[in-house]
Amino acid sequence: MPEDKTLPPEHAVLLAEARGGIERLVARMKGPADDILFLVAEADSALGKAIIGLGAPRHPERRSVVMPLTRDDAIRAAGPLMGPGMSEKLAAHRGAAVLVMASGSAQLVPLR
Numbered sequence: 001m002p003e004d005k006t007l008p009p010e011h012a013v014l015l016a017e018a019r020g021g022i023e024r025l026v027a028r029m030k031g032p033a034d035d036i037l038f039l040v041a042e043a044d045s046a047l048g049k050a051i052i053g054l055g056a057p058r059h060p061e062r063r064s065v066v067m068p069l070t071r072d073d074a075i076r077a078a079g080p081l082m083g084p085g086m087s088e089k090l091a092a093h094r095g096a097a098v099l100v101m102a103s104g105s106a107q108l109v110p111l112r
Contacts, residue, residue, distance in 0.1 A: 007109070010102040014040050015109060018064040022098060022111070025068055033096040033111065037074040039067045041101040074099065082106060 007015065018040045026033050041048040043058050043065040051067045052058050058065055069077070071090065079087040089108060090099075096111035 007100070007107055008103070008105070011100040011105075011107045014042065014064045014102050015098060015100050017062050018066050018098075018100075021059075021064075021066045025066070026096070026111070034094075035071045036096050037069050037071055037090065038096070038098045038111065039069055039074070039101065040064055040098055041067075045101070047101055 018038075022038050022040075025038070026036075029036075039047075039051065041051060042063055043049075043052065044063070048065045051065050054067065056065050056067045075087050075090045078090055086106060090097075093108060093110070098109045098111055100107045100109060
């Protein structure tokens with residue numbers, strides 16, 4: 001996964017923390033991760049609590065929680081939650097990616 005120096009510090013910290021979990025999820029996949037979007041959020045945020053409520057594990061010493069979504073599910077969910085601009089951005093991006101949610105904003109990072 002690339003190091004992205006352009007991420008705001010809060011997003012970069014969550015991405016760095018979640019990196020190992022994302023890499024383990026990718027390694028366990030039977031096929032390519034091209035149509036997967038990994039959603040990373042602060043575990044104590046409303047979104048993080050919802051992700052944990054859906055069954056994602058939470059590491060007690062980490063602030064981040066990770067949930068894999070299909071690209072289609074991510075696009076459908078992004079519209080009502082984040083507006084049409086984010087839906088369009090997700091639809092235009094090809095390949096696996098990580099959507100890092102922190103401090104009320106989202107940053108899309110390609111997964112290579």
